[in-house]
Amino acid sequence: MAQVWINGKKDAKLDPSDRAFAYGDGVFVTMAVDSSGNVRFLECYLQRLHESSTRLGFAWQASEDLLQLITTIAKSHPLHCLKLQLSRGCGGRGYSAPTAPIVTEVLSVSGIPPLYAEWRDKGVSLTLSSVELAAQPLLAGIKHCNRLEQVLIKSQPLPEGYDDWLVLDQQQQVVEASMANLMLLMPRQQKLVAVFPSHSHSGVSGVMRQQLVLQLLAIGIDVEMRPVALHELAQAKHLLLCNSLIGIVDVNRAAEWTFERWQHTSQLQQKLVPQ
Structure with a gap:
């Protein structure tokens, strides 16, 4: 307790x-x-x-x-x-x-929760939530105390083989997981670009997301924050979760798409995950 x-x-x-x-x-x-x-x-x-x-x-x-x-x-x-x-x-x-x-x-x-260490070691699988986030620019990005949308998301039982939910807004844009931010690594002109879904209308912009951005820039990876359509997951080579407690976690599968584990995940975990 x-x-x-x-x-x-x-x-x-x-x-x-x-x-x-x-x-x-x-x-x-x-x-x-x-x-x-x-x-x-x-x-x-x-x-x-x-x-x-x-x-x-x-x-x-x-x-x-x-x-x-x-x-x-x-x-x-x-x-x-x-x-x-x-x-x-x-x-x-x-x-x-x-x-x-x-x-x-x-x-x-x-x-x-000890489960988070296992997630960092093995990665996670996400399935699509039927609960879509409403748009409210005045509250977007804030971790306010009214978390009823997340309560509704978590109230649904996860299908076997999945660890968390992939959450969209009502325009079918990717926003986040149920309790973590998302980052896509997308190939572009023989290099990877990190894309974070925009939180201008919904979602929570976490401190770990901010710290991850700084680490990515430090190792020379360009960063974009913009709306991400669901179908863009098909173009991503890697997909990762981040929050203050899980740190950085590879996503192995999200909805119908699969992703490779990223070679720099362990390096970033050492910098960002409590040791």
Whole structure:
């Protein structure tokens, strides 16, 4: 069971009128702790929370007390997952937000599923989800607390032999997997180009996606972020998943297409996956 701190207090109670509980009015990140008890890319996660909360209208910055709590918990929980959730807090009338919100900070720690290490070793297979993501540019890219689309996706039983879902939007564009970002490696003029599906209308733009882009540029691979039609998977030589907990994972099969494992995956795992 996860251990939880609310506004710095362990096992405190959440007010049932809290807006994240009532309306999903908040944002969150999940962060991996390495074997030395350090949170990988912590500054990037905190910056993402600041940017996301600003987009929702309640700009937030991490206090020194919160930073110390994160550091302390991480040191005592190597190779675990930390989740930091921000709520606009309580107040307001109905959906209308309070004019001076007091942000609720919820920090929790839990184990990382052992299955993810197996995925990194063997790769995964994806099948097409019947749940299509709606377009909402004002929320696109943000990991907000209303995850009902993902709940619906995960509520369907996976067919035998598949590990996760390939998720499209209502225009039949590829967006992501159920809990991870996607990257296609496509041949072009005798080299590979990394293509990330655009998140301008739906989807979550993860911190690991950002870090992967930086690593790709460092090894000389061009990067594009644009809409990706489903049929373009047929042109991809490699397909990969990424998120903060699984790191980088080869996709062996997605829907009707198969893919080769990429020779640089292990190298990138060493740089990006908690060790």
